[in-house]
Amino acid sequence: MLEEIKSIKKAPVEEYYVPGHRTCAGCGPALQYRLVAKAAGPNTIFLGPTGCMYVANTSYGCGPWAVPWIHAQITNGGAVASGIEAAYKAMIRKHKTDAEFPNIIVMAGDGGSADIGIQALSAAFYRGHNILFVAYDNESYANTGIQTSPTTPYGAWTTFSPAGPVIPEGKKLMPKDLPKIMAHGHPELKYLATASLSYPLDLMNKVRKGLNANGPAFLYIHAPCPKGWSFPADKTVEIGKLAVETGMFQLYELDGGEYKLTYKPRELKPVSEYIKYQGRFSHLQPEHIEKLQQFANQRLKEVGIEAVAAPAE
């Protein structure tokens, strides 16, 4: 069992996601990776379906993992993890290994989890494999040059959803709610949570709860991307906080069938506070921003936070 980390000062000093990668300055996915690896500890196997956290981590003959790692195709993180888990269980059952059952963690982007990877993810959870599946959400296909993903917010510019005269808001569709898809259709699910890199203690403890759950656990991590969202590289943590404080992202967990809000903003800010720092929203007109506010209000309502819509300035 991995113990709860009581305060950020008591977090392990050891790192298992170490220097040796080529991610962008201020990379949110890399920051959350470091926290996940720190919380999981040395007896861990990471799987990386194709995405930023595969490609940018393996350039120029380096890799930042101090633990075993395997690249899985973007379609099949859940399937490769299932194989590793089932083989480990068999080896332990047949006394072919003295090793302790490892933490098997899939580190998939939003494409490798909510889009092309959802079939293998859902099937692994249906079968009940003892894995932790982390979906780090930077809300785009960033590795191939910022294309839309199903979790890209309404109104965001991407190369596949350019804003123009016919479609002035850029992306027209509302994003998929992946944690809800995972929560409500997988009877074997043992633990599910959302987290943000801007709340590191909360994030690390959710990793540990997921690994302790002895069954499929799902962690959905909000990971701002300076390049894809077009904000300054030193503002990643602030953007992550603003997402939570404006209700664009909500922190909760589903443990033993019970939903629990793990963080409630003291005073909700309008979403305009969140989007004003990001170039991907700079083309939005007031009516589009209002739509985004309605989206946040709806998501907040679903998790039990009553939005008091402060008027946008």
Add this chain to the structure above:
Amino acid sequence: MQGNEACAEGALMAGARFFAGYPITPSSEIAELMAEKLPLAGGSFIQMEDEIASMAAVIGASLAGVKALTATSGPGFSLKQENLGYAAATEIPCVVVNVMRGGPSTGLPTSPAQADVMQARWGTHGDHPVIVLSPYSVQECFELAVKSFNFAEEFRVPVILLMDEVIGHLRERVELPDAVEVVDRKKPVVPPDKYYPYENDASMVPAMANFGDGYRHHVTGLIHDITGLPSGKPAVTEKLLGRLNHKLDRYLDRITLYEEVAVEDAELVVFAYGCTARSALEAVNAARGSGLKVGLFRPKTIWPFPVEQLEKLSGKTFLVPEMNCGQLVGEVERVVGRRQVHRLNRFDGELITPDEILLKIQEVMSGVQ
């Protein structure tokens, strides 16, 4: 203009109004341009959840009567194979652009290769017809994109525009015409109660009703008779597969596009396609400059393979430079004889240079004389 952009412009001018795709290097620019331009042209761009779905959506769009395409690269091309076979079996016109990168698997995403040429022909299971075109310049990306649609529409086959990373990302001056010749699929001329979706006339290509036009139109991946409904009868199977696999035969003269440079008196012919043909052309010119009797045969259509054209050149010695471990060279050997053919292969993600080809020409020619 970039090769990928020229390809998108060609598709638009040929009448494509639907694109379904998924991001993949080095073809994403085609989708990006389509995302920008299709809404302005009254068309639709859909980003799909994966490569399989993109190909499936293209088939659906084409059945609805719209000219449709998708663009991808090696790993995505592998995923599309199942539906490519479906399109071939059900004779649904569509265009798939594959901007080749190094493989197998994830391979070399940002480096060029020519290693999908056999997969383009035989990647999906079962005997099936397919047309594969290979451009060697940005201008040709445009021209062959137009041809791809015209062939797909006229012959009701999937057409693969097989580019490579070099041509896709190359920037060159391009001249875009105001208009191009556009071919549209043959529509039924009989009333709905007389229509059989897979009944062919002498052209061997059945008329195609749009879904929603009032015609009863069944489509299945199973072996089917002229009604479009499944049948397991040997006679029906033989008739369908016979027609599918021979329907292009009578059009080979028009489908087989190629360029010959100084082959008439050549003792050695370099057979090269795609980006490698650029180096080959320069090497051939240099060799001619030094008095060597060397020519170039450059297929623009690589499938169906230009058998007749090469047969006319048999007796000559061939050199086949390819950015793979040796794929299309096997076809050249099949036509002109193995002893006549020399190989030059590079598969390290770098281009074959004109110097490498020239050196090989000199080496072969010294043995010839």
